[in-house]
Amino acid sequence: MKKRTYILVAALVAVVIAAVFIGTYLSKPTSSSTSPTSGVLQVVAGENFWGSLVSQLGGTHVQVLSIVTNPNADPHEYESSAADAEAIAKANYVIVNGAGYDQWALELISASNTPGQKVLNVANLLGQGLGSNPHFWYNPYYVRTVVHQMYSDLVALAPSDTSYFTQQYASLNASLAPYYAKINQIKAEFNGTEVASTESIFVYLANATGLDLVSPASFMVAVSEGTDPPAQAVVQFEQQLQSGQVKVLVYNNQTVTPLTTSMETIAKQNKVEIVGITETVVPSNAPFQDWMNSELTDLLNALSAKSG
Numbered sequence: 001m002k003k004r005t006y007i008l009v010a011a012l013v014a015v016v017i018a019a020v021f022i023g024t025y026l027s028k029p030t031s032s033s034t035s036p037t038s039g040v041l042q043v044v045a046g047e048n049f050w051g052s053l054v055s056q057l058g059g060t061h062v063q064v065l066s067i068v069t070n071p072n073a074d075p076h077e078y079e080s081s082a083a084d085a086e087a088i089a090k091a092n093y094v095i096v097n098g099a100g101y102d103q104w105a106l107e108l109i110s111a112s113n114t115p116g117q118k119v120l121n122v123a124n125l126l127g128q129g130l131g132s133n134p135h136f137w138y139n140p141y142y143v144r145t146v147v148h149q150m151y152s153d154l155v156a157l158a159p160s161d162t163s164y165f166t167q168q169y170a171s172l173n174a175s176l177a178p179y180y181a182k183i184n185q186i187k188a189e190f191n192g193t194e195v196a197s198t199e200s201i202f203v204y205l206a207n208a209t210g211l212d213l214v215s216p217a218s219f220m221v222a223v224s225e226g227t228d229p230p231a232q233a234v235v236q237f238e239q240q241l242q243s244g245q246v247k248v249l250v251y252n253n254q255t256v257t258p259l260t261t262s263m264e265t266i267a268k269q270n271k272v273e274i275v276g277i278t279e280t281v282v283p284s285n286a287p288f289q290d291w292m293n294s295e296l297t298d299l300l301n302a303l304s305a306k307s308g
Contacts, residue, residue, distance in 0.1 A: 040061060041093055042091045043058065044093075046097055050097065053172070056287065057165065061161050076255070094109055138201060151165060183209055189304075195211045195212065196213070197215050199224050224255065238263070273302035273303075
C-alpha cells in the first residue's frame with residue numbers, strides 16, 4: 001500500500017473539523033444526527049466494493065454513498081474532502097476497510113464523533129491490522145464474513161425492517177453463488193499452476209483458487225506500498241517471467257509504475273498471458289459480484305489459453 005501519513009496535517013484537520021461542525025453539527029437536531037430520514041438509513045462506505053454489497057443488502061431501505069470509486073486512480077493515494085467529512089458525520093452507518101487502506105476515513109469518523117453512529121471496520125472484524133494485506137475484498141471467505149456482519153448491523157440499526165433485510169441477505173448470497181463457484185472451478189482445473197502478480201492485491205485470490213503465486217513477496221509488497229523493491233527481487237521476477245513456467249501475470253491496473261510496466265513488457269515478450277485487475281469496482285456502478293465474475297472469467301480464459 002502506498003506509504004501515507006496517518007496523522008493529517010494540522011491545517012487540513014482544522015479545515016475538515018470546521019466543515020464537520022459548521023456544516024453539520026450546528027445544523028443537526030439536538031436528539032441525534034443519525035436518526036434515519038423517512039425510515040431510510042444513511043450509509044457511507046469508504047470504497048465502492050463494500051458500498052456495492054451493503055447497497056444490495058439494504059435495498060430501498062438504505063441510501064449509500066461510496067467515496068472512493070475512480071477506477072483510473074490509485075485508492076491508496078485518495079485525499080479526503082470537506083464533503084466527505086460532512087457525509088460521514090451525517091451517516092447512520094459507516095463502513096471502512098481499515099488496515100491503513102483508508103486512514104483518512106477513520107480520521108473523519110474520529111473528528112465528527114457522531115452520536116449513535118455504527119462503524120464497521122473490516123480489518124478489525126477480520127482480526128487484521130496495520131501491516132496486513134489490506135485487500136480483503138479479494139478474499140471470498142472474508143467477503144462472506146463481511147456480508148454477514150453488514151446484515152447484522154443493518155438489523156441492529158433498524159430492527160423493524162428485519163424481515164426485509166433477511167430477504168435481501170438471502171438474495172445477495174444467491175447472487176454471490178456464481179462468484180464462489182468460479183473460484184472453485186479455477187481451483188479444480190488449475191490447482192498448482194504457476195502465476196505471478198505485480199502487486200499483493202492478488203495474494204488472497206491466488207490462495208483461494210489454489211494457484212501457485214511465485215512472484216517475490218518483497219516485490220509485490222513494495223509496489224503496493226509505493227517503495228522500490230529489492231534489486232534481487234526484481235532480477236528474480238524477471239527470470240521467472242522468462243522461464244516459461246509462469247502462465248499468467250496478474251497486473252494491477254491502478255498501481256502502475258515504470259517497474260510494473262517493464263514486467264508487463266517482459267511477460268508479453270515471453271508469451272505470458274496478462275490479466276488486468278482493479279482495486280475498485282469497474283464499471284463503478286456495477287454490482288460487486290459482476291465485477292469479480294468478469295475478472296475471474298478473464299483469469300480462467302487466460303489459464304485455459306496456456307493449457308491448450
